[in-house]
Amino acid sequence: MALDWGFEFLNGLQKLFLNPLFYYLFIVAGLLGFSRVKRERKQFHVRAKDPFFEIRQLLPLGFVLGLILSVVTIAAGLVIPIETVIFAALFTFLWSLTTNFRFLSPVYTIGFAFFATLFFLSKKWSLPLIESHTPEWNQSILPPIAALLGLLIIAEGILIFRNGRKGTSPKLVKGRRGLRVGVHEVKRLWMLPLFLIIPGEALQVPFEWWPVFSVGGQTYSILLVPFAIGYYQQIQGKLPVLAVMQAGKKIVKFGIVLTCLSVVGYWYPLASIVLVALAIIGRELLSMRQRLVEDNLPFYFSQRNHGVMILGVIPDSPAEKMGLDVGEVVFKVNGVTITDEESFYEAMQKNRAHCKLEVFDVNEQVRFVQRALYEGDHHQLGILFVQNEKKWEDEVAVAKEQSDLGYTNHFPE
Known part of the structure; x- marks a missing residue:
């Protein structure tokens, strides 16, 4: 049987x-x-x-x-x-x-x-x-x-x-x-x-x-x-x-x-x-x-007056390796207080070899994350924000400008 x-x-x-x-x-x-x-x-x-x-x-x-x-x-x-x-x-x-x-x-x-x-x-x-x-x-x-x-x-x-x-x-x-x-x-x-x-x-x-x-x-x-x-x-x-x-x-x-x-x-x-x-x-x-x-419910992922909220993190990116997570708010980059996505990348230009972030985690506790930046790293660290209305051509131009400055040779996918 x-x-x-x-x-x-x-x-x-x-x-x-x-x-x-x-x-x-x-x-x-x-x-x-x-x-x-x-x-x-x-x-x-x-x-x-x-x-x-x-x-x-x-x-x-x-x-x-x-x-x-x-x-x-x-x-x-x-x-x-x-x-x-x-x-x-x-x-x-x-x-x-x-x-x-x-x-x-x-x-x-x-x-x-x-x-x-x-x-x-x-x-x-x-x-x-x-x-x-x-x-x-x-x-x-x-x-x-x-x-x-x-x-x-x-x-x-x-x-x-x-x-x-x-x-x-x-x-x-x-x-x-x-x-x-x-x-x-x-x-x-x-x-x-x-x-x-x-x-x-x-x-x-x-x-x-x-x-x-x-x-x-x-x-x-x-x-x-x-x-x-x-x-x-x-x-x-x-x-x-x-x-x-x-x-x-x-x-x-x-x-x-x-x-x-x-x-x-x-x-x-x-x-x-x-x-x-x-x-x-x-x-x-x-x-x-x-x-x-x-x-x-009010929108959880919306533009903030102080800092920028992380909407997404790309796998295997510098952001993921730094332990950043969805729902966290980045309010300082390299010691500079930021208010939007544009100021985030401007602050990153202060030190193109190293990145130090201050973030509010999902429990509203302040924590610090940092990482050295290498040639070939994603130009946006692999973070997705709630973006302002703008054309893709502008973003490509920004990426190319950053590349010319020696920050990275990696363009958006």
Whole structure:
């Protein structure tokens, strides 16, 4: 029996690479990265992260969470109809075409797949080119899908909390008074490969105590399914890391409540319909409340009368090596008090071989950072500020002038 299970896991793993959604998600993540770089270059003339950042974030943590949830779903005996798997993939494709990545939350892909499965099986229809082994329609098919939805929402919250806070993208927008202000944008896509038990003629399940189904001669197989989890958040009134972590915690709690309530469906299967509907409504309310709270907060990244706030730090730049962070305010450069970006670079010219900064950190504590400057260092130290309105040609001219003075030979990207 153990050998049969081993072969089934290997077979399920093989089918992952035959699933077109697996490759499609890599393509979407790549397009997401390139569109982000295009926007950042347009606004800052330099990218904050390389275009492959989103692809690198796509799988590692999702793979770990997928293994954990696979153990949970198999141990709990959640049997998911192949129709649900196919509908979830279709809705993933459809929602991705909107380019609104919050619609790739499991509550919208699995949630809508739940109702599509309910309607489809109740009509006793069959999918073309698909040999379904789903048993005759009955209400006991519904609770496992609702439980899976709750577990995937928990995974969504963990991914947001642990991974969404990394590499948030700085962005310039128009504030309420028409002035240019800064925000941070999180637009992320993750893949969560999950082993699922589906009805099929491959593996005989020996455990009579599993609550989802009765064995009764029905056979089952294991399929490794790639689920997409998308997230979008624009942050204007808080530090990006804190805002994303708070959002992740709320979604984890929401998923835990849904998973616990899904147990009721095993006694009252129709309760699963109500639960999934409430999940969709509840997740939408969470998103609406988040946007309303953000809209009512003052802009955190705005031009200051004293000092300049750091909107972004370019990886591997002198700024990162000095330990500067998003949300900190630089108020002195080489002993000169600064008021804007222009005075910042003028003060840097006082000593082209060394840079000493005095900053207020995010806890409003004063700290000092300094570093020697070398040929080839980024001409702006790798700091992104909330810029004044000006043409890119002027910035290129400034960069060239600094180069002629011997400060650096590195031009904006």
